[in-house]
Amino acid sequence: MFLYEILSCLLYIAVAIADTDFxxxxxxxxxxxTTCLTGYMTDVQKWVDKFGRLNPVKGITTSxxxxxxxxxxxxxxxxxxxxxxxxxxRIKYMSMVNCGLTRVPAVFKWTxxxxxxxxxxxxxxxxxxxxxxxxxxxxxxxxxxxxxxxREININTNVTTYGKxxxxxxxxxxxxxxxxxxxxxxxxxSIQALGSHTFQRMPKLRNLYLGENNIHFIEANVFSSLTAxxxxxxxxxYAYDENGQQRDMHFESLDxxxxxxxxxxxxxxxxxxxxxxxxxxxxxxxxxxxxxxYSGLNRIRDDVFHFPSMKYLDVSxxxxxxxxPNVFKDLNNSLQILFAENVAMRNMNIxxxxxxxxxxxxxxxxxxxxxxxxxxxxxxxxxxxxxxxRIASWFNDLVSYMKNxxxxxxxxxxxxxxxxxxxxxxxxxxxxxxxxxxxICNCHARDIYEVGxxxxxxxxxxxxxxxxxxxxxxxxxxxxxxxxxDIIRQRSNLSNICKETKKCNSVSSPDVVGNYLxxxxxxxxxxxxxxxxxxxxxxxxxxxxxxxxQHREYDMPDEYVRxxxxxxxxxxxxxxxxxxxxxxIFRKNLRYFVITMRNSAMLSxxxxxxxxxxxxxxxxxxxxxxxxxxxxxxxxxxxxHVERDCNVSVCLHERDFQVxxxxxxxxxxxMDRSRSIMLIISKxxxxxxxxxxxxxxxxxxxxxxRREDLILILLEEIPRRLRPNxxxxxxxxxxxxxxxxxESEHGLFWxxxxxxxxxxxxxxxxxxxxx
Numbered sequence: 001m002f003l004y005e006i007l008s009c010l011l012y013i014a015v016a017i018a019d020t021d022f023x024x025x026x027x028x029x030x031x032x033x034t035t036c037l038t039g040y041m042t043d044v045q046k047w048v049d050k051f052g053r054l055n056p057v058k059g060i061t062t063s064x065x066x067x068x069x070x071x072x073x074x075x076x077x078x079x080x081x082x083x084x085x086x087x088x089x090r091i092k093y094m095s096m097v098n099c100g101l102t103r104v105p106a107v108f109k110w111t112x113x114x115x116x117x118x119x120x121x122x123x124x125x126x127x128x129x130x131x132x133x134x135x136x137x138x139x140x141x142x143x144x145x146x147x148x149x150x151r152e153i154n155i156n157t158n159v160t161t162y163g164k165x166x167x168x169x170x171x172x173x174x175x176x177x178x179x180x181x182x183x184x185x186x187x188x189x190s191i192q193a194l195g196s197h198t199f200q201r202m203p204k205l206r207n208l209y210l211g212e213n214n215i216h217f218i219e220a221n222v223f224s225s226l227t228a229x230x231x232x233x234x235x236x237x238y239a240y241d242e243n244g245q246q247r248d249m250h251f252e253s254l255d256x257x258x259x260x261x262x263x264x265x266x267x268x269x270x271x272x273x274x275x276x277x278x279x280x281x282x283x284x285x286x287x288x289x290x291x292x293x294y295s296g297l298n299r300i301r302d303d304v305f306h307f308p309s310m311k312y313l314d315v316s317x318x319x320x321x322x323x324x325p326n327v328f329k330d331l332n333n334s335l336q337i338l339f340a341e342n343v344a345m346r347n348m349n350i351x352x353x354x355x356x357x358x359x360x361x362x363x364x365x366x367x368x369x370x371x372x373x374x375x376x377x378x379x380x381x382x383x384x385x386x387x388x389x390r391i392a393s394w395f396n397d398l399v400s401y402m403k404n405x406x407x408x409x410x411x412x413x414x415x416x417x418x419x420x421x422x423x424x425x426x427x428x429x430x431x432x433x434x435x436x437x438x439x440i441c442n443c444h445a446r447d448i449y450e451v452g453x454x455x456x457x458x459x460x461x462x463x464x465x466x467x468x469x470x471x472x473x474x475x476x477x478x479x480x481x482x483x484x485x486d487i488i489r490q491r492s493n494l495s496n497i498c499k500e501t502k503k504c505n506s507v508s509s510p511d512v513v514g515n516y517l518x519x520x521x522x523x524x525x526x527x528x529x530x531x532x533x534x535x536x537x538x539x540x541x542x543x544x545x546x547x548x549x550q551h552r553e554y555d556m557p558d559e560y561v562r563x564x565x566x567x568x569x570x571x572x573x574x575x576x577x578x579x580x581x582x583x584x585i586f587r588k589n590l591r592y593f594v595i596t597m598r599n600s601a602m603l604s605x606x607x608x609x610x611x612x613x614x615x616x617x618x619x620x621x622x623x624x625x626x627x628x629x630x631x632x633x634x635x636x637x638x639x640x641h642v643e644r645d646c647n648v649s650v651c652l653h654e655r656d657f658q659v660x661x662x663x664x665x666x667x668x669x670x671m672d673r674s675r676s677i678m679l680i681i682s683k684x685x686x687x688x689x690x691x692x693x694x695x696x697x698x699x700x701x702x703x704x705x706r707r708e709d710l711i712l713i714l715l716e717e718i719p720r721r722l723r724p725n726x727x728x729x730x731x732x733x734x735x736x737x738x739x740x741x742x743e744s745e746h747g748l749f750w751x752x753x754x755x756x757x758x759x760x761x762x763x764x765x766x767x768x769x770x771x
Contacts, residue, residue, distance in 0.1 A: 036268040037314035037339045038291040039479035041187060041209050041233060048185060052097040052128020064093035073105055080110040080118060087114070090121040098129035104172030119176035126185035132169035133190030133214055166217060167195025176201060183207040192239065193217040200225040211235040211266070220253035223260055231264040235291070238271070248273030248296065258282040264289040268314065271296045280304055289478060293317050293339065302326040310334050312478045316341040316361075322350060336466070337480040340365075352377045358404075358467060359480045363387040369394070375401040382464060383484055387411040387433075393418070399425045406464055407484060409519060412436035418445040426516065427451075430462060431488065433519040434528070441530035441539060443547035449528060450546055451514035453494050461488060461517070491519050512546065620651040622711070622757065623674035625694040629684040630715060633739075638680070638713075646754045667694060676709035676757075681736075682716055686724065695726055711756055712736035 042050050049055055054064050065080070067073055073096070083091055091112065096105075104127070108119040169189075174197050181202050191213040199205065205226055216239035223229065239247040248271050257265075261284055272295040280290075287307045294317035302324050305313070310331050315321050316339050328335065328350055337359040338351075345365040351357065352374045360381060367389040381402050391413040399405060408429055415437040423444045426432055432452075439445055463485045494517075520528075528541040622642070626634050634652070642648050651674050657666040671677060677698045685691045698710060712734055720728065730736075737752055 034294070034316065034341065035479070035483060036235075036291050036293040036316060037312055037337060037478050037480055037483075038233075038235065038266045038268055038289070038293075039482070041185075041211060043479050043482070045183070045207070045209075047093065047124050047183070048095075048126050048128070052095065052126045052185060052187065054093055054095045054126070060093050063089060063091060064095070065091055066095045066097075067099060068097065070099055070101070073099065073107060076107050077110045080112055083112050085112050085114060085116075090114075090116060091118060092121065092123040094118065094122055094124070095126050095128075096130070097126060101127070101130040102132060102134045103169045104132070106172045106175055108172075108176045108178070117176070119178050121180065122178060123180050124183045124185075125178075125181060127189055128185055128187050130189045132186075133166070133192045166193035167198065167219065170195060170198040173198060173201065178202045179204065181205055183209075185209045186213070188212040191215055193219075194222045195219050196221040196224075198222055202226065204228050207231040207233075209233045211237070213237050214239040215249070215270075216247040217250050218252065218256060220251075220256060223256060226260065229260055229262060231266075232260075232262060233266040234270055235266045235268040236270065238269075246271050249276055251276060251279060254279050255282050260284065262287055266291045267295050268293045269295075274298060277304060281306065283307075285309065288312065290314070293341075297321055299323050300327065302329060306330050308334055311336045312480065313337070314339040315343060318343055320344050325350065328354060337478060339480075347371070348374050355379055357381050359383040359484070361385040362389065365389050367391065370398055372396070372398060372401060375399070378402050378405075380404050380467060382467070383407045383481075385409045385484075386413065387436075388413070390414050392416070393422060394425070395419055395421050397421065397425055399429065404467070406430040407432075407488075407519065409433040410437070411520075414438075416440050418442060418448055420444055423447055424513065427514040429514075429516040430464075431491075431519040432516045435520045439528075439530035439541065441532045441541070441544050443545060445530055445541050446544040446546045447512050448514070449541045450512045452516060452518040453542075454512065455515065455517050456494055459515075459517070461491075463488060487519060491517070494518055618673055618675045619649075620656070620670070620674040621648040622676045622678050623651045623671050624678045624680065625691060625698070626680035627682065627685045627688040627691050630680055630682055633715065634680060641750050641753065642757065645750070646757050648757050663690075667697065671697065676711060678711040678713065679730075681712060681714045681718060681727065683718065683722065686718070686722060686727070692724065692726075695724075695730075699726055699730065710734055713753075714738045 038044075040050065042048060047055060047057075047060060054060050054066060065076075065083070067076060080091065085091070108122070109117055111117045112121070169191065178201060182204060184199075184202070184205060184207070187209050188211075191210065192215060194210075194215060194217070196219040199208070199222065203225070206228055208226070208229060208231070211233050212235075215234065215237045223232070237249075241247055254276070257279060263286065265283070265287060266289075268291040272292060274297055277297060277300055281304065285307055286309045288309050289312040290305075290307070290310065291312075291314040293314045297315075297318040299320045305327060308330050311334055313331070313335060319342075321327075321343050322340055322345055332353040333356060335354050336356055338354075338357060339359075339361045341361060342364045345362060345367060348362075348367060348370055351360065352371075355377060357378055358380055360378075360383065363385055364387070367386060369391065370384075370386075375398055379402070382404050384402070384405060384407070387409050388411065391410055393415050399408060406429060408426065408431070411433050413436075415434060417440050418434075426448070432448075434448070464481055466481065529538050530541050530544065531538055624634060624638070631654075639650060639652075642650055651670045653666070653670070656670060657663075658669070661669070679685075679695055679698065710730070712730060714736055717738070718727070723731070737749060737756070740746060740749055
């Protein structure tokens with residue numbers, strides 16, 4: 001019987017890991033390893049490749065000119081003049097990639113055989129990879145156009161302002177009107193500043209790519225003449241000052257985007273800066289796509305996203321940017337895709353009214369659960385990515401509320417037990433991932449594995465797409481579905497892994513239900529392992545028996561079933577009902593008895609030889625026990641006062657537990673190496689099984705060592721009906737301190753706390769000296 005209790009306690013410990021406070025995860029990650037919703041320019045535009053070169057497509061190769069060096073520019077006039085053209089064929093594409101230019105050359109006056117200039121015919125123009133950030137006063141480009149004299153250019157080369165000097169690279173644009181230019185690629189050109197007249201003669205420009213530069217200075221009217229501009233890309237602009245510190249963007253005016261009819265703005269990986277956030281308010285309300293991932297922002301006001309047409313939004317990497325309750329108040333009926341990775345999010349309540357949301361990527365946050373009322377409101381959600389959060393097992397319907405959900409990823413969360421409710425709740429998904437969770441072996445985990453294995457043999461991989469593709473415009477480009485479809489294409493084949501490892505038990509169960517495939521892309525044998533608690537060993541989930549097999553082994557013959565049913569008819573009213581009444585009446589006593597027995601079994605595992613006597617030298621003055629919900633109070637209120645004002649060393653589990661030891665060993669060791677024990681009591685403390693265990697252990701150790709060094713702090717009044725007997729006994733026999741609700745009484749509380757801690761410390765020091 002005692003062995004059974006020990007095994008039960010071990011199971012309890014393993015399951016309780018999901019609720020423990022000891023697994024703290026850093027919310028930050030390396031942005032370089034992150035993909036934003038906007039992807040890269042060439043993910044959404046195909047006329048150039050990643051390095052700015054024209055793609056060899058028939059429509060491009062027959063109407064394009066490529067210049068690959070400075071020497072080629074000198075010959076450009078002859079190339080244009082000899083270009084084979086007609087009324088319907090003209091030079092639409094031009095590439096001057098990696099030519100070592102320090103300014104835009106004034107070459108757009110050259111004409112073809114039909115006397116049409118490059119400024120009139122060009123539709124797509126790229127300068128990728130040049131060096132427009134260098135000030136070269138010896139540059140000899142023909143900016144004055146002395147051959148035609150159609151317009152004189154007055155360029156002041158003695159500009160005193162540093163920012164003004166950095167805009168001189170664009171003088172080659174200022175002499176011409178580009179009547180048909182639609183897209184301009186200025187990526188990776190070392191540009192540091194944009195002048196007011198840079199783009200003033202491009203009336204039909206729709207897409208402007210300024211990514212991968214060093215832009216940090218933008219004059220007030222630089223975009224004012226671009227009335228046709230739809231997409232502006234300012235992503236990946238990194239600029240550093242003389243001290244090597246990254247610069248924020250400097251805008252001459254906060255109205256720089258005013259009156260622009262933008263549909264898409266990309267500021268990803270650019271140090272946009274918190275002080276410039278009001279610039280977004282000047283954008284017209286028809287903005288459909290915005291990426292501000294890793295832009296150096298934090299919490300914002302609830303009127304920043306004032307775009308009722310917004311469909312695609314990425315705010316990843318901006319700490320606590322979504323911690324404003326009504327931040328999405330204007331996007332409820334429009335937002336379709338949201339990336340919010342690494343934003344220190346703790347709950348999902350702000351998503352409740354986003355009824356059109358189809359993709360929600362919330363990886364690397366602190367989310368504990370998906371509230372049912374939120375899940376029920378996400379009626380169009382297809383993809384939910386919650387990797388690297390704190391999601392635990394659930395025991396009621398949750399996923400089934402999201403009727404259109406097809407992909408659910410829960411990698412590296414706090415799921416320990418696959419419950420029966422979870423097994424049936426996910427059956428209508430198309431893809432699922434549960435790897436990286438510390439699973440306890442049970443038959444439901446095996447059955448989920450069995451479903452994924454069976455479905456591989458009968459269904460093909462399905463890619464995901466928008467519910468309403470007809471509403472997608474050419475300028476609403478994003479990589480939302482492409483990102484997850486790439487993961488789907490790379491997923492591992494579970495059946496092949498089973499054949500290679502020969503670790504999958506063959507169970508052909510007609511009763512397992514589900515339509516999903518596993519989404520994981522690595523070795524399942526490592527990711528889908530589980531702990532057999534009774535043996536203390538780890539096995540692959542594929543080696544565990546399914547619930548169907550277990551039930552089949554215990555099936556009884558039909559005649560026994562009939563007699564057993566008749567026997568149950570007698571047992572239920574005659575025996576079971578009185579027993580249930582007894583359990584209900586004494587439920588509190590029984591619950592306390594079970595907890596006490598379990599804790600007693602756990603305490604019996606502790607080696608009493610390790611108890612320190614009064615003459616021991618302690619590592620800490622006080623061991624603090626608290627639940628995760630009270631962590632903020634402990635760190636913000638208690639810790640500064642105790643360690644700073646009282647000069648008392650504190651032992652906290654999240655800071656001082658030794659890596660590699662079990663939780664139980666760490667608790668016992670730290671209590672024994674502390675002069676006194678402090679319990680931070682609240683209603684939430686009493687709901688935590690680990691906290692109740694620490695309370696029992698504190699009482700046990702104090703009785704065993706005859707020490708009276710226990711300090712009780714009540715963060716709130718605990719009614720008698722909610723107190724376990726252990727706490728009730730301690731409150732009757734020990735003086736405790738209650739955290740006052742009135743701020744004016746906090747000073748008295750800390751004085752009493754300091755006096756109590758100082759008394760315990762001096763008492764222990766006297767005992768040591770006497771010894």
